[in-house]
Amino acid sequence: METATKTMTAGEYLAWEANQETRYEFFYGEAIAVPGSKKKHNKIIGNCYRQLADAVLQKGGEIYTEDIKLRVDRENVYTYPDVMVTCEPEDEQEEYFVNSPRLIIEVLSDSTAAKDRSDKLIYYRRLPELQNYLMVWQDQRRVEHYARNAEGHWLYEVYENPADAVLIADFGVSLGLSAIYNRVL
Numbered sequence: 001m002e003t004a005t006k007t008m009t010a011g012e013y014l015a016w017e018a019n020q021e022t023r024y025e026f027f028y029g030e031a032i033a034v035p036g037s038k039k040k041h042n043k044i045i046g047n048c049y050r051q052l053a054d055a056v057l058q059k060g061g062e063i064y065t066e067d068i069k070l071r072v073d074r075e076n077v078y079t080y081p082d083v084m085v086t087c088e089p090e091d092e093q094e095e096y097f098v099n100s101p102r103l104i105i106e107v108l109s110d111s112t113a114a115k116d117r118s119d120k121l122i123y124y125r126r127l128p129e130l131q132n133y134l135m136v137w138q139d140q141r142r143v144e145h146y147a148r149n150a151e152g153h154w155l156y157e158v159y160e161n162p163a164d165a166v167l168i169a170d171f172g173v174s175l176g177l178s179a180i181y182n183r184v185l
Contacts, residue, residue, distance in 0.1 A: 010075050023067070026078040027119065034080050035111045037066075040184045041138050044107045045082050047180050048136070052085065052103075055173035061087040061102070069097035070104070072123045079120060082107045082136075085171070088129065100129040102170055107136045121146070125154060131170050141181055 007029040008016065017024050017031065024031040045065055056063050063085050070079045083105035084098055091098045104124055106116040116135055124133050125146065133146040143159040145166050159166055162181075165174035 010078070013078065023080055025080055026076075028076045035109070037107075037109065038138065041082075041107050041109060043182075043184050044136055044138055044180060045105075047182050047184070048083050048105055048134075048175060051175045051179055052083070052168070052171065052173060055168075055171040056085050059087060059171055061085050061171070062092070064098060070101060071097045071099050072127065077123050079123075081105065086129075101127065102129055103132045103134075103168060104130065105134045105136060107138050109138055113137075117144075132168055134166060134175075136180060138184070141177055141185055143175075143177060143180065 008031065009029070010026065013024070013026045013031055017026075023034040025034055026032075049063060049065065052063055063083065066080055066082050068080070068084070070081050070084060071077075072079060078097065081101070081104045083103075084101040085103040086098050086101045088100040091100055106112070106120065108116055121133065121135075124130055131148050135144040137143070141160055141162060143164075143166055145157045145159065147155050147157070147169070149155055157166075159177055162178045165176045167174050
């Protein structure tokens, strides 16, 4: 992945990135280019969006895809999740990013899997409003689901069977693997 050549503050990153043709994520002073995606990556995002849309909108939420930033830490970390859902009115006041997602979905690729499964997992789980983090593999039928329970502990489950469905309890919707991977695998 391409990295910007100099260390910068979050404010400098936001001003600099607004003028770039490529999207860059920001991690503690370092801007890292977000690679382009394959068609199947994009199809998975659309398939997840379609399954979530009605349930999220009925609960007063909003769904954003890969072109909207997530401000994980006001000074140090900004990312571009593939799908995120928020129900926070404050998030509607921001034009370019979300602060308080309840659901994040990352579609894993060879170039992003390591960061999505390590650094981002750590950062995302620190978000107080986040209830679900899904990592969807694009080259195999596999979804890893982290869900926060009522006590605030994170539970981990893996789904690989085409008949499986991932329950997103706060929105009363299940994401079926056969639908996630429709026309992909």
